[in-house]
Amino acid sequence: MPTAAPSPLPPRPPRGTLHLPDVRHVALSAPLHWLALGWRDLWRIGWPSLLHGLVLAAFGALLAWAARGQFWLLAGAFSGFMVVAPVLATSLYALSRALEHGEPANMRTIFKTWTRWQYSRFAAQGGYWALVRFGLLLSLAGTGWVLTSAALITALAPAPVHTPADFVNHVVLARQGYLFELWLFMGGLMAAPLFASSVVAMPLLLDRRVDVMQAVLTSWQAVLTNPAALALWAALIMGLTLLGMATALLGLIVVVPWLGHASWHAYRALVDTRALPERLPPEGGR
Template sequence: MPYTAPPPPPVPPRPPRGTLKLPEVRTVALTAPLTWLALGWRDLWRVGMPSLLHGMLLATFGLGLLMLARDQFWLLAGAFSGFLVVAPVLATSLYALSRALERGEPANLRTIGKTWTRWQFSRYAVHGGYWSLVRFGLMLSLAGTGWVLTSAALITALAPAPVNTPTDFLRHVVLAHRGYLFELWLTMGALMAAPLFASSVVSMPLLLDRRVDVLQAVLTSWQTVLTNPGAMALWAALIMGLTLLGMGTLLLGLIVILPWLGHASWHAYRALVDTRSLPERLPPEGNA
């Protein structure tokens, strides 16, 4: 009898055109972000050095920026603003570490390496594979660049004197006796930051954990914010406050704060989104 090759494994069908399946979003208590921080703190020290290495690398990068751009305020402000915007992408391996802990799997440097080098080759990329993460990261980078250019143009056009250093910004914008430039600058920043936060608050963990595309992830993130406006406002304030605290310690505090927030963000996603209706993206050991 001639040999007949076995049929290839079935590929999950794509959803019909025009349909978009979103997971259910849970309602959480106003104080839920405090619980996420507590769980993130636990994960940080359970993982240990692999998590702290993320903070060390990012703090070192920030220190290099300070040294290179100490007299070029807008380059410095733009770099740090861009970092805050793309931080959800940079924290992807922190989400993977927390997921490994949740599954009872090893959470170590090998987990990080596999996260970035193996699951992007999934044959299920049509369902939102590695390139969905890349596309979303590029979108966030473009949005951050747009804010930096808008902010620089506003200050350059309306400031009463040239602003070249942080001291100039404090003197001529924040403490200016006339005009409302600082208030206008803050308002514009809030108007641009709010939709970015709403689009990304659970998008990256969802893209890592489930086979979804960018649009599904972003719409789910918006639904999360609209369902829990109070808790999400507190979460945004905690993220901003802790990040500024880390920057105020000459970036040394970021060594702990950044991985802490990354792990906490995973727990925020798990508390807010019921993903049982979505196909799972297998861990790095698998093929999806």
């Protein structure tokens, strides 16, 4: 019995053409809806999602132990973590996508996301390696902020900063100079363009056959189209992350997967991907 011929892949844009998807306008309250959808996904999936939070909370605890007595390094490292978080949440996006498609969202989905995509037939066409390239760029940016933060605090603090109390006394509450304001300004100066570049870039790279430049420009377009809503979204991400850190990192077990799933719904609400070819999850080897 003859088998049906496989359906052809969607045509790729001509070389040199940069096609960007349409970006939707969303209400100012949309981020609250994304959080509600992310919360639903978190508890529908259960422990595979919570495992992400547990791993990252354990990594944070290891980081805190390694940087003990050097709080200036810890402050930079934890803020740098915010930069690379969209990369670490890749398999959380894949889990939410599986739920959306009515497919099993389980450990097999996570395993395929992190191990077998590079063998898919799209890899040779710029495929999932775009995720790796973008992840490396964000990691370099995070490392740059850690070094910048360390240099600022070490060089300009009026006394050595070794503990959280030292950071509060000699940086936050310093009576002379503006070190804390400078530290916040430098962090914001780096974080704002990185947020604008990554707010929907990683989910888009996972979901559709686009390159890094298309994903980053689409992300910027989403921010410029919805500045107020995405400013609120950035504030919610930062606030919930700080809350997770303030609970001796235990809150990150829930906060990390919650925000990861919510970010998938932010991407789906903001970007009209109907004109872009889908990047199908790999099912096996080559």
